[in-house]
Amino acid sequence: MDDRFLNSLKRDPAPAFARQLKSRLHALEAPAVAEPRSPMWRWLATAASIAVLAFAFTLPAVRSAAEAFLDYFRVVNFAGVAFDPQRMAQLWSSSSVDLSTLIGEQVTPAAPPPPPVAYSTIEEASAAAGMTLHTPTWLPQGFTLTSIEVGGEHEFSVQGNTEKLQSVLDALGITDVTVPTALDGQTVSIKISPVAKLVYDDGQHQITLTQSRSPVIALPAGVDIASLADIGLRLLGLDRAEAYRFAQTIDWRSTLLVPVPAVTATFHQVEVGSGTGLVIENGRQVGPPGPVGSLVLWSNADTVYALGGLVRSTDTLQMAQSVQ
């Protein structure tokens, strides 16, 4: 097949254009400093970590020991709960609590998970993740997919330590809750499936779509998990009656509690696909307006999604609803 005529449109870029573009690229700062992380962005980025911390205190109720030795938790629903960031500040500044070792010293293995690997296509990333990755069919104007990464599967376990948990309650002045002694020395194992991260960029901001199979938490039967959930809610700032009401309306076996800073952010439930999701936006500002940021969390068919960035929730929600 003679197709030489199809090369007739090829041209080298104008040297002046090539030079100018190269200069512009060199003038761009590295990604880490090109977009300074605002407090809101830092919060969005650590939301998952906070949620994991919430896991530790909001584990599902166990079935009877006669039924099974282990009980399992999978994320199906998300529930927001407002917390007062000042309580966390109070905890951090407490001289009686070393918050950095509260969980860390009980985690095995302590080594971080392997770094994520970049891929050039969704298909390659799907193969690496062992699942079909889904992408939005709608993007805000100017955004394009610029990065695909998959983090490897990893597993770790957390060992209960009643003494440390009691010290946290004491530091916050919560005196009407008792940590169940049966928790001490008990091991909870957490399995994280491969996590895929797609980054969309418009040259100024990024929107990140994260998707993974639901993490699976296996815990020994016999621990009074319901009271742990109550402790978790109290730590987040709910009073005794609120914590009780919350605990009664949530299916702890399948609901991930997401703490939302009450002063700077709002949240509400939305319909995403065939399920219910949670939208969080920094829409309630005190003082000067801060940067816009939003996060949508939802699950579908055993896959958990988080989509967030420094854009309004109308954009992230529309993107989320277009994910196929």
Place this chain on the structure above:
Amino acid sequence: MTLETDLPAEFLSQSATVAPDWDAVYAEQLPRVYNFFRYRLRDDAVAEDLTAATFEKAWRSRDSYRRDLAGFATWLLAIARNVATDHLRARRVHAPLEEAEEVRAPGSPEEDSARSSDGERLRTLLARLPDRERELIALKYGAGATNRAIAKLTGLSESNVGTIVHRVVETLRRDW
């Protein structure tokens, strides 16, 4: 030279933790991306703008791309495709008349008189193609991508890419 195998050997041998020579990568890939847009769109100035936008996006995200520099060209073209899609979508919204201009009937007198060079003749023929076929030709002949790389980028099977490209080339040659 094929898209996935023609990066300089020194890039291919670098480990994931060694910083690549981005200047050399730039020199290698700039013509491909630029010509992808020349084949994909009508306007050379727009091709330069979108090439710049593609490299700026890739440059900002370059630290996230460490795994496999042999696949870097494909990753870059994936960004270019998205940039082109955004541009075309915006133009359809904001400049429907320009769009109509691009797909006017073949063989009109002003077309024949204005586009005498081979390059312009080809550009006119490409403008008549359906969007997907024009993109495949832009990837194949503008960017120099292999059928395998195009399949990865578009989600089509490699054999399907080959079949479509062959059919489009036959059509273009008949009208040439």
